[in-house]
Amino acid sequence: MDLGSLSGVVYLAGLARRSAALALIGLGLGLAGCDAASALRGADVGVGVGVGVGVGAVELSGNPQNGQRLMAQYQCGSCHLVPGVPASRGVVGPPLTAFGSRSYIAGHIPNNAEALARFIVAPAELVPGTLMPSMGVSNFDARDIAAYLGTLR
Numbered sequence: 001m002d003l004g005s006l007s008g009v010v011y012l013a014g015l016a017r018r019s020a021a022l023a024l025i026g027l028g029l030g031l032a033g034c035d036a037a038s039a040l041r042g043a044d045v046g047v048g049v050g051v052g053v054g055v056g057a058v059e060l061s062g063n064p065q066n067g068q069r070l071m072a073q074y075q076c077g078s079c080h081l082v083p084g085v086p087a088s089r090g091v092v093g094p095p096l097t098a099f100g101s102r103s104y105i106a107g108h109i110p111n112n113a114e115a116l117a118r119f120i121v122a123p124a125e126l127v128p129g130t131l132m133p134s135m136g137v138s139n140f141d142a143r144d145i146a147a148y149l150g151t152l153r
Contacts, residue, residue, distance in 0.1 A: 062113075062147025070145050074135050083152055093132060100150040106130055113150060117142040 068084055071077065077088020081095035102111050106127045109115050115126070120142040123132040137145065 062117075062143035062145075064144070064148040064151050067141075067144035067146070067148030070137075070141050071148065074137055074141075074145075076135075076145075079132075084148075096149060097152060099152045101153050106132070113143075113146050116146040116149065120145055 071082055071085045072087070076082055076096075077085050077090055079090040079093035080088060081090060081097065082088040083097050099111075105111050105116055105119050106123070108127050109119060117139065119126050119132075120137050121139060122134055123130045124134065
């Protein structure tokens, strides 16, 4: 087996482990009746190499420069003050300055890259009653946005 084939096998094995871990988290949510925050505590499910977010962050594959652009595209600045994002003067949501140094997302979920990307996609699924709306952000775009927020220290 050549080195290229071996790296593909290693990548697929890692992908399978991550998928299994996420499935177990979902199963635990359904069977145990626990909330999303407790299920995500300690769920260090990495999804690649890139910029980590928060205290004890896992690595998240994402492009921070694209994430910065996407925050303008999705108009995150309508509700939040976001450093480096033009016309972001929102006061409805909390300012996102130094977001990468925060311990929690929305005051409830331990701040790690995987949880942040999931929160960006479907905020109310992780924090019922949150005022943050679902903005139709794709999983891929959420990874880039989470990578950008992770650079804000």
